[in-house]
Amino acid sequence: MRHLLAFCCCLLGLLLPLAHCAETKQAPLAQGAESNTTANQPPANIAPLVLDLTQAKLNKLLPILKQLEAVSDESMVPLFHAMMHGDLYFIKANRQLVVATEESGQRLYKGLYSHVLMPSISEDDLKKIRVNNRLRGYLRNAIARVHLTAASPDVREAAVRELLAHLDKDTIATLERLYPNEPNKKVKETMGLALAMNTASQTNLPDSTRIAAIDRLSTSLENDVRNKLTTLTYQDNPAIKSAAQTALKHIAQRVERFNFLNQLFFGLSLGSVLLLASIGLAITFGVMGVINMAHGEMIMLGAYTTYVVQLMMPNYIDYSIWVAIPAAFLVSGSVGVLIERLVIRHLHGRPLETLLATFGISLILQQLVRTIFSPLNRQVSSPSWMSGSWEINPVFSLTLNRLYILAFSLLVFLVLVMVLKKTSLGLNVRAVSQNRNMAKAMGVRTAWVDAMTFGLGSGIAGIAGVALSQLTNVGPNLGQDYIINSFMVVVFGGVGNLLGTLVAAFSLGIATKFLEPVTGAVLSAILVLVFIILFIQKRPKGLFPQKGRAAE
Amino acid sequence: MSRLSQYFSAGRTSGKHTMPFVVILLALTAFACLSNLLLPADSVFHVSTYSITLLGKYLCYAMLALAVDIIWGYCGILSLGHGAFFALGGYAMGMYLMRQIGDRGVYGNPNLPDFMIFLGWKQLPWFWHGMDHFWLAMIMVVLVPGLLAFVFGWLAFRSRVTGVYLSIMTQALTYALMLAFFRNEMGFGGNNGLTDFKDILGFDLQSDHTRVALFAITGVILALLFVICQKILSSRFGKVILAIRDAEARSRFIGYRTDHYKVWLFVFSAVIAGIAGALYVPQVGIINPGEFSPINSIEMVIWVAVGGRGTLIGAIIGALLVNYAKTRFTAIMPDAWLFALGAMFVLVTLYLPKGLVGVYAQLMSKHSSKTPPTPPANTTASVKESNA
Numbered sequence: 001m002r003h004l005l006a007f008c009c010c011l012l013g014l015l016l017p018l019a020h021c022a023e024t025k026q027a028p029l030a031q032g033a034e035s036n037t038t039a040n041q042p043p044a045n046i047a048p049l050v051l052d053l054t055q056a057k058l059n060k061l062l063p064i065l066k067q068l069e070a071v072s073d074e075s076m077v078p079l080f081h082a083m084m085h086g087d088l089y090f091i092k093a094n095r096q097l098v099v100a101t102e103e104s105g106q107r108l109y110k111g112l113y114s115h116v117l118m119p120s121i122s123e124d125d126l127k128k129i130r131v132n133n134r135l136r137g138y139l140r141n142a143i144a145r146v147h148l149t150a151a152s153p154d155v156r157e158a159a160v161r162e163l164l165a166h167l168d169k170d171t172i173a174t175l176e177r178l179y180p181n182e183p184n185k186k187v188k189e190t191m192g193l194a195l196a197m198n199t200a201s202q203t204n205l206p207d208s209t210r211i212a213a214i215d216r217l218s219t220s221l222e223n224d225v226r227n228k229l230t231t232l233t234y235q236d237n238p239a240i241k242s243a244a245q246t247a248l249k250h251i252a253q254r255v256e257r258f259n260f261l262n263q264l265f266f267g268l269s270l271g272s273v274l275l276l277a278s279i280g281l282a283i284t285f286g287v288m289g290v291i292n293m294a295h296g297e298m299i300m301l302g303a304y305t306t307y308v309v310q311l312m313m314p315n316y317i318d319y320s321i322w323v324a325i326p327a328a329f330l331v332s333g334s335v336g337v338l339i340e341r342l343v344i345r346h347l348h349g350r351p352l353e354t355l356l357a358t359f360g361i362s363l364i365l366q367q368l369v370r371t372i373f374s375p376l377n378r379q380v381s382s383p384s385w386m387s388g389s390w391e392i393n394p395v396f397s398l399t400l401n402r403l404y405i406l407a408f409s410l411l412v413f414l415v416l417v418m419v420l421k422k423t424s425l426g427l428n429v430r431a432v433s434q435n436r437n438m439a440k441a442m443g444v445r446t447a448w449v450d451a452m453t454f455g456l457g458s459g460i461a462g463i464a465g466v467a468l469s470q471l472t473n474v475g476p477n478l479g480q481d482y483i484i485n486s487f488m489v490v491v492f493g494g495v496g497n498l499l500g501t502l503v504a505a506f507s508l509g510i511a512t513k514f515l516e517p518v519t520g521a522v523l524s525a526i527l528v529l530v531f532i533i534l535f536i537q538k539r540p541k542g543l544f545p546q547k548g549r550a551a552e
Numbered sequence: 553m554s555r556l557s558q559y560f561s562a563g564r565t566s567g568k569h570t571m572p573f574v575v576i577l578l579a580l581t582a583f584a585c586l587s588n589l590l591l592p593a594d595s596v597f598h599v600s601t602y603s604i605t606l607l608g609k610y611l612c613y614a615m616l617a618l619a620v621d622i623i624w625g626y627c628g629i630l631s632l633g634h635g636a637f638f639a640l641g642g643y644a645m646g647m648y649l650m651r652q653i654g655d656r657g658v659y660g661n662p663n664l665p666d667f668m669i670f671l672g673w674k675q676l677p678w679f680w681h682g683m684d685h686f687w688l689a690m691i692m693v694v695l696v697p698g699l700l701a702f703v704f705g706w707l708a709f710r711s712r713v714t715g716v717y718l719s720i721m722t723q724a725l726t727y728a729l730m731l732a733f734f735r736n737e738m739g740f741g742g743n744n745g746l747t748d749f750k751d752i753l754g755f756d757l758q759s760d761h762t763r764v765a766l767f768a769i770t771g772v773i774l775a776l777l778f779v780i781c782q783k784i785l786s787s788r789f790g791k792v793i794l795a796i797r798d799a800e801a802r803s804r805f806i807g808y809r810t811d812h813y814k815v816w817l818f819v820f821s822a823v824i825a826g827i828a829g830a831l832y833v834p835q836v837g838i839i840n841p842g843e844f845s846p847i848n849s850i851e852m853v854i855w856v857a858v859g860g861r862g863t864l865i866g867a868i869i870g871a872l873l874v875n876y877a878k879t880r881f882t883a884i885m886p887d888a889w890l891f892a893l894g895a896m897f898v899l900v901t902l903y904l905p906k907g908l909v910g911v912y913a914q915l916m917s918k919h920s921s922k923t924p925p926t927p928p929a930n931t932t933a934s935v936k937e938s939n940a
Contacts, residue, residue, distance in 0.1 A: 291716045346902055351716045352630045353901040356857060357852055360897020367890035484727050484846065487720045522731050529728040533721055537707040540717065 042098055046071060050097065051078075054090045058130050062138060064311060066199055067255040069142050079112060082141040088112070089126040092421060100128065127308075141166065145174045153184040160190040164197065172198050182195050193220050200244075203237075211243045218247035221258070221394045226251060263513050271509025272409035273471065276464035278486035278501055284457035285487075286496030287433040288450060290344055291355045294362035295486065296479025298458045301335060302328035302465020302472040306492040307378050318383040321466065328462035336458025340451050362479070370476045377473035381521040386470060405467045412463060417455070417498055429453050433496060488532045493543030504543060506531075528551030554908050573865055575776045581611075581771030585764050601760045608767035609834045610875050617855045617871035618864060619821040624853065626790070627817055627859030628797035629714075633722030634825050635730050635849035637697035641826025642839040643733075644696055646746035647680060649757075649834060653750050656734050663895035666691055666748070669742045677739040686753055693830040694823050701822030702815065709818070714800070723846050730844035745840025752834050755835040763835070770831045774868070777824055781864055784820070793817055854893070856902050860907025862938030870907060 042050045049071070052064050067078060069313045082088040083098045089098050097112040098121065109121045131139075140162070147159035163171050175191050182188040199205060199213035210476070212508065214232070217225050232244035277299055284292045292298075305328040310320045341359055386404055391397040420426035428449045431439040440446050469477065489508060493500030509527055515524035539545070584599045584607060593599045599607075616638055623629045655662035659669045664676060682688045704725060708718055736742035755762040784790055795803040796810045804810045833839045842848075852871075859870020874896070881889040904911065 128748075277630060291720075343898055343902065352628075352719065352907070355719060356853060357714060357898045359902040360854075360894040360901075362899065363890050363894035367887065367894065484720075484724055488724060491717060491720060522735055526728045526731050529724050529731075533704075533724055533728075534707070536713055536717065537711045538723060539794070540711050540713050 022317045025093055040098075040116070042097070042113060043075065044451060046076075051095055053129060054095045054097070054133055058132060058135075061131075065121065065135070065138060065142065068317060069397055077146055079141045080143050083109075083129060083131055084114065084136050084143070086128070088131075090129060091125055092123065092127050092480075093125065094317070097129075112353075125405055131201030137168075139167065141168060141171050143302060145171060148174060148178055153187050156182075156184065156187045156402065157190055160187060160194055161222070164190075164194055164222055165196060177431035197225060199231060201228065203397055206235065206438025207239045210240055212245050214240070214243045218250045220438075221251065221254060223394060223475065230420065237370075252450065254308045255395050260536070264510065264518070265398055265402070267510030267513035268406055268506060269509070270513055271477075271506035272406040272484075273468065274489050274509050275413060275484060275502060275505035276405075276409045277482040278465050278489040278505060279409075279416060280457040280460035280464065281486050282457075282490050282493070282496075282498055282501040283429075284414070284454055285461070286498075286501075287429055289351065289353055289433075289512075290454070291358070292339075292454075292457070293355055293359040293483065294365060295458070296481075296483035298332040298336060298360045298461035298479070299363040299465040299468060299482060300474075300476065300479040301332045301365070301371065302462030303377075303380070303469040303478055304465070305462065306466045306469040307373075307380050307474050310380060317381055318385065321383050321386075323472075324466050325463055328466045329459040330462075331340070333455040337451050337455040339458075340454035344454065345447070345450070359473065364474045365431055366479075373476075373515075377475040377478055380469040380474055382470050388435070401470050405470065406465055412460060413498070413502055416460065420498070425449075425456075431437070442542075477506060484529075492532050492542055494544040497542070497544045500542055500544035567713055569865060570779065574779060576867075577771065577775050577778070581720060581768055581775075584878070585768050588760070588764050589788065589792075589920070597652075601763055602845065603762075605763055605835055606768050606879065608616040608763070608770050609832065610872050611767070611774050612768040612828045612832040612835070613852075613875050614854065614859075614868040615770075615777060615831070616825055616852055617859070617867040618774075618777060618781060619824035619828065620852050621856045621861055621864060621867035622785065622824075623817055623821045624856060625668075625863065625867070626785055627793050628800075629814065629818065629819040630716075630719045630853065631722045631818075631821075632719045632846060632849050632853065633724075633726035634821070634852055635846070636722075636844055637701060637822040637825035638829040638832070638848075639729070639733075639839065639841075639843035640697045640700065640854075641693045642830030642833040642843060643740060643746065643825070643829075644683075644689055644692035645830035645833045646749075647683040647692075647740075647754060648686060648722060648745050649749040651680070652752065653748065656747070656750055665741075665746075666853035667736075667744065668739070671736055680739065690830070693826050697822040697826030698819050701819045704820035705815040706811075709814040712811070716939035723849065726844050726849055728847050730841050730846075733841035733844060741840070743841070745838060747831075747840070748788070749834065749837055757834055766835050766836040771833070772830065776867070777827070778864055780825075789813070789816075851893070856907075858896060858904075858907055860909030863907075865911045866907050866909035 022212075041047065042476055046068060048353030049068050049441070051065055053061065053068075056064055065080075068079075076100075079088065080317065087100045089100060090096060091098060097110040098118060099112050101108050107123075109116060109118050109126070112117065121444045144159040144162040144329075147162075149154050149157055150159070156282070160175075163175070174195055179188065179191045179195060184193060184371055193216070196213040196216040200210050200217060202210065214229070217229060226248065229244045229248050233241055235241055235244075254296050261505060271523060277296075280298065281295050282294065284290050284295070306321070306324040308329055309324040310329070313323070343357050343361065344354055389399045390396045391401065420429060428439070428444050429452075431442070431444055432446050432449045432453075436446060439449075465478070468474075472478070483507075489504045490501060492508065493502070512524050512528050512530075515527055519527060537544075583900040584604060585593075587597050588599045588604050593600075595661070601857060616634065620631065623631055650665045653665065657666040657669075659666055661669050664673065668676070683692070704722075708721060712719060732738055733740055733745075734743055740746065749757055751757055752762070752766075755765070757763075785793065792803065792810075794811050795808070796813060800810055801877050827837075829843075834900050845878070851874075855874045856867045857870070857873050859868065860866025877892070878889060881892055900907065
């Protein structure tokens with residue numbers, strides 16, 4: 001022990017670069033474990049084994065690793081990990097372990113225990129600790145086994161999952177030892193699965209035990225379990241074979257069910273995007289009777305606003321979206337008001353001309369964006385809390401950004417309904433949409449209501465742009481991709497009917513996604529379009545036509 | 553009654569311009585052809601083959617504008633899907649030209665076009681059979697757009713889909729067709745479309761003479777269609793069409809089957825667009841799904857709007873002017889063209905609802921203020937969207 005400390009002190013003086021002088025000078029004063037970690041030395045109890053590791057031949061390494069695993073805990077993982085990937089080296093002069101890392105194209109070495117970069121070390125000073133496939137397999141399992149005793153249940157579960165693919169004797173022994181004492185229910189279940197997999201494949205066990213194990217397996221959706229069962233169906237034993245087949249069938253049914261849910265989720269996700277894109281249109285088209293071909297460009301402006309906001313606050317990407325939503329609403333909304341005041345107002349009662357004029361505006365806006373931001377697509381990064389997915393089981397997981405956008409679209413929808421139902425602006429808007437002249441006679445400022453309605457619809461399109469920027473790249477053609485579908489949604493749902501728009505958006509989204517596996521993406525889009533074209537022939541006023549004298 | 557007499561006068565006054573216009577059109581076509589063939593290349597009046605091809609393209613666009621105008625200007629149906637009929641006519645012609653390549657393709661297969669060999673197809677799809685006969689291809693040029701227009705129009709007009717609804721439906725139609733034609737499985741060359749044509753009816757497509765002949769044919773057909781449109785629209789049928797535009801419900805109550813009138817006019821218009829497409833393809837040498845894109849269809853509408861809708865001459869002039877401007881603009885500053893096009897949409901709809909012909913008519917009526925004001929464009933261009 002004294003030797004070791006002295007040894008490490010010498011090394012420190014010799015090896016660590018000047019930059020770390022301050023640390024190194026304190027190291028000799030420190031005691032025990034702390035000095036060991038800062039000084040790139042293994043904990044004392046395994047030091048001799050680690051030393052052996054650097055001296056042994058390749059075929060002698062396995063027993064050493066086994067001993068290491070037996071005596072140590074989670075602190076062993078970095079060593080195993082580095083060794084598995086062939087990044088573990090030792091310094092020839094003092095047998096100290098280092099890890100090779102790649103940083104910006106340069107090969108650098110870090111102390112395994114100190115985590116301090118060692119710029120002075122070159123490849124000539126080092127020797128690699130060699131590893132072969134057998135060792136790699138062992139190491140992979142060993143890491144997982146070490147993780148089995150980790151404090152966090154999530155880590156433990158992931159470790160058991162990792163082990164499912166290659167169960168060997170050591171692993172089974174470890175699992176059998178840990179299984180009875182496992183406190184977490186989910187981890188215990190997964191462990192039981194691993195043990196059942198082992199039991200099922202033991203030919204020396206009685207059939208009844210094995211069949212019970214297979215039954216146990218049939219409740220799982222893990223890929224490895226399915227592979228195991230598939231191999232079991234090729235065995236000679238007829239009882240086992242049929243049991244495995246039934247289990248597989250059972251699993252296949254469940255997978256089918258979850259695939260259905262998955263498609264449903266993607267359909268709902270597409271529906272939420274369609275809803276966001278078309279809800280603003282439902283207001284301008286449905287309430288004002290103005291067909292706004294530049295609506296897609298309002299979405300695009302919203303998406304670009306998100307991009308610009310992120311450029312302005314690069315260090316706060318997670319919060320930028322909260323700035324982007326109101327900013328996009330304001331930008332698109334004010335552009336909308338401007339369009340209404342400058343152009344649409346003069347074309348009142350001439351819907352076809354309005355269509356053409358707004359189409360011209362959409363061309364101008366597209367080209368404007370192309371000139372300012374270049375025609376290339378721009379990448380908008382998602383906040384960290386929106387990335388990743390919610391894994392419910394191995395075959396069914398929901399991507400978080402889609403989930404959030406789904407919730408967001410419903411929220412926007414609710415807010416909009418509230419605005420129309422509960423505010424005085426909403427009252428005015430509904431009055432103007434039902435009978436413009438009468439509203440005017442009652443003293444409603446229809447011109448002002450028109451501008452506000454148009455601004456509201458455009459602003460919501462801007463918010464849709466924020467949501468879309470989280471799903472796709474932002475480019476000048478972003479709006480065009482959605483405009484035709486948005487019109488389809490509005491027309492399908494019934495003009496001037498927000499609930500119709502909601503139903504139409506989700507039914508079109510789900511229909512598209514359920515057709516996709518059968519027909520392919522493009523054909524499903526075409527079929528949905530054709531369906532709407534035919535549907536409109538049958539019911540020209542959409543799913544939920546407006547009743548009363550206002551509707552002709 | 554006074555309205556009716558106005559329609560009669562409308563027919564007569566536009567008829568007054570028909571003959572001179574046809575003569576000018578044919579004379580210019582003949583001049584361009586002759587100057588290309590007879591005059592030496594360094595002469596001031598020589599028209600290069602490049603210009604001839606360009607002019608031929610413009611004339612096809614003018615024909616297309618004619619098709620859009622007879623339904624938009626005269627019947628108030630704004631179709632945003634006429635590019636589909638144009639492209640279908642073009643594809644029918646393209647299929648014929650493709651079959652004429654024979655074994656001169658890259659793969660040298662006499663039975664299959666190159667792209668089918670590329671896709672690993674063993675035999676010709678059924679709809680390609682017989683397309684190596686010119687007469688069948690020409691029937692298809694008329695039949696396919698006509699049939700599509702009939703089915704679509706019959707469904708739409710029978711259930712009284714009008715106004716912006718119809719416009720959006722037509723746009724969705726051309727969008728769906730674009731998506732469909734982009735697929736390789738459709739058997740129309742997918743993304744690349746049909747191209748690399750060699751000859752038509754045995755004449756080399758690259759030779760000057762063929763190009764001049766195609767141009768001349770386009771000019772003659774345009775003049776012919778112009779006269780036919782004029783005749784149809786000033787006939788009894790045309791008057792009902794105008795009545796439908798101005799008061800559809802009233803015409804229906806009087807006893808006219810307005811949906812029948814609209815369907816037949818729509819089919820006629822689609823056929824004109826198909827013919828324009830068929831003349832367009834051999835001159836530009838390619839047809840691809842891009843022709844179906846909704847923006848193309850909307851551009852056609854702006855040609856008509858610029859020239860003056862509700863007047864056939866206006867449509868033709870508008871198509872020629874806008875496309876000439878496009879050629880010049882995209883050559884000088886390509887980025888500015890979309891700005892200009894967009895501005896044109898806005899300004900024309902705001903300030904020139906009757907187009908250039910309307911401006912001309914206004915100037916003329918100011919000039920001769922002694923005579924009672926019956927400007928030709930006035931009666932035909934005042935569109936009321938009674939059924940929006």
